Amino acid sequence: MTRKLALAVAFALLVSPAMAQAPDPALVDDLVAANRILYAEGVVDGFGHASVRHDKDPNRFLLARSMAPGLVTAADIMEFDLDSKPVDQRDRAVYLERFIHGEIYKLRPDVKAVIHSHSPAIIPFGATGVPLKPIYHMSAFLGSGVPIFEIREAGGESTDMLVRSNQLGTALAKTLGASNVLLMRGHGNVVVGDGIRIAVFRAVYTEINARLQADALRIGGGQVTYLNPQEAAKATEVNAQIAGRAWELWRQKVMPTR
Numbered sequence: 001m002t003r004k005l006a007l008a009v010a011f012a013l014l015v016s017p018a019m020a021q022a023p024d025p026a027l028v029d030d031l032v033a034a035n036r037i038l039y040a041e042g043v044v045d046g047f048g049h050a051s052v053r054h055d056k057d058p059n060r061f062l063l064a065r066s067m068a069p070g071l072v073t074a075a076d077i078m079e080f081d082l083d084s085k086p087v088d089q090r091d092r093a094v095y096l097e098r099f100i101h102g103e104i105y106k107l108r109p110d111v112k113a114v115i116h117s118h119s120p121a122i123i124p125f126g127a128t129g130v131p132l133k134p135i136y137h138m139s140a141f142l143g144s145g146v147p148i149f150e151i152r153e154a155g156g157e158s159t160d161m162l163v164r165s166n167q168l169g170t171a172l173a174k175t176l177g178a179s180n181v182l183l184m185r186g187h188g189n190v191v192v193g194d195g196i197r198i199a200v201f202r203a204v205y206t207e208i209n210a211r212l213q214a215d216a217l218r219i220g221g222g223q224v225t226y227l228n229p230q231e232a233a234k235a236t237e238v239n240a241q242i243a244g245r246a247w248e249l250w251r252q253k254v255m256p257t258r
Contacts, residue, residue: 021056027196028074031062034196036254037247038117039070041204046070048117048188051101052196054079061105061114066093082106083166096162099169100190107173111192113199118188121210126183132209133226135216139209140239141180141202143232148183149175149190161187181206200250201243 031052038044046068054060059082064072078094079087084102086094101114125132126148134142151159154171163169163184172190176182180202182190191206193199216224227235 023062023079024055025074027052027055028062028077030196031064031077032072032074033251033255034113034115034200035064035069035072037200037250038115038203039068040254041207041250043115043119043203043207044069044117048115049095049097049101050115050196050199051080051113053105053112058105058109060087061101063095063098063101066095084169096164099166100163100172101169103166103169103173104176104190104192107170108176108178108192110194113193113196115191115199115203116188117191117203119203119207119210121207121214122183122189123186124214125210126185126187126189130217132181132183132206133213133224134232134235135209135213135224135226137227137231137235138239139205140227140232140235142206142209143227143229143236144179146181146183147175147177147179148185150185151187197247198240198243201239201246204246204250 031050034050035044038048038050048069049063050069051061051063054062061080061082062077063080064076065078067076078089078092080098080102081087082102082105084098086092097116100116104111104114122132124130125146132142132146134140149172151161151163151168154168163172172182172184176190176192180192184190189206191199191203193202213224
């Protein structure tokens with residue numbers, strides 16, 4: 001079966017009478033690629049998830065069924081409303097933390113893609129009080145600030161650390177505010193963007209920045225020179241224009257026959 005035919009079959013399965021309009025096949029294809037890239041680049045493993053806002057209905061978003069990101073295909077993509085309810089669930093399992101996505105899309109009309117991962121190098125920054133800051137130009141987007149979501153404040157002392165309700169999702173989205181990245185203490189992080197490609201770019205370079213920053217803190221005895229606000233703002237603008245170069249490279253690695 002050719003790739004084009006496979007996509008057509010996947011969309012026949014994806015579209016149901018409950019759906020007003022089918023999403024652009026290219027958008028779904030990018031979402032599939034995003035899941036695989038995030039796995040290949042070490043941002044996610046068997047866990048984590050990425051979503052995109054529906055291109056024809058801003059009150060819905062696309063997210064894979066509950067599965068390992070590196071195995072996602074177009075046939076696995078589901079549609080959800082902003083309360084994170086599946087439009088056409090059938091017998092498919094859904095991610096427990098889908099509420100992260102829906103509540104961010106509610107509060108941030110500018111956001112078109114959301115990524116949640118347990119990106120390993122980032123975990124210490126959410127648990128130690130050491131702020132995650134941009135150490136080089138590729139991670140300049142961190143200059144907008146990186147808040148930490150403390151689930152105890154929203155869910156009490158005995159949660160399982162998962163954002164498994166609209167109430168917890170709303171608290172997380174409010175903590176994110178206008179930032180591009182949020183840390184989840186003892187859990188992981190959330191990265192957002194105005195498209196799936198820039199969100200993937202940010203997720204990858206957030207993980208790299210965390211590794212470099214930890215190294216710099218050790219080498220420099222805690223003394224590190226970070227990008228200042230002006231540098232971060234200008235570098236963020238430039239990176240938005242050239243991020244497609246990284247996307248094409250990463251995509252070719254995981255989907256070479258497109």
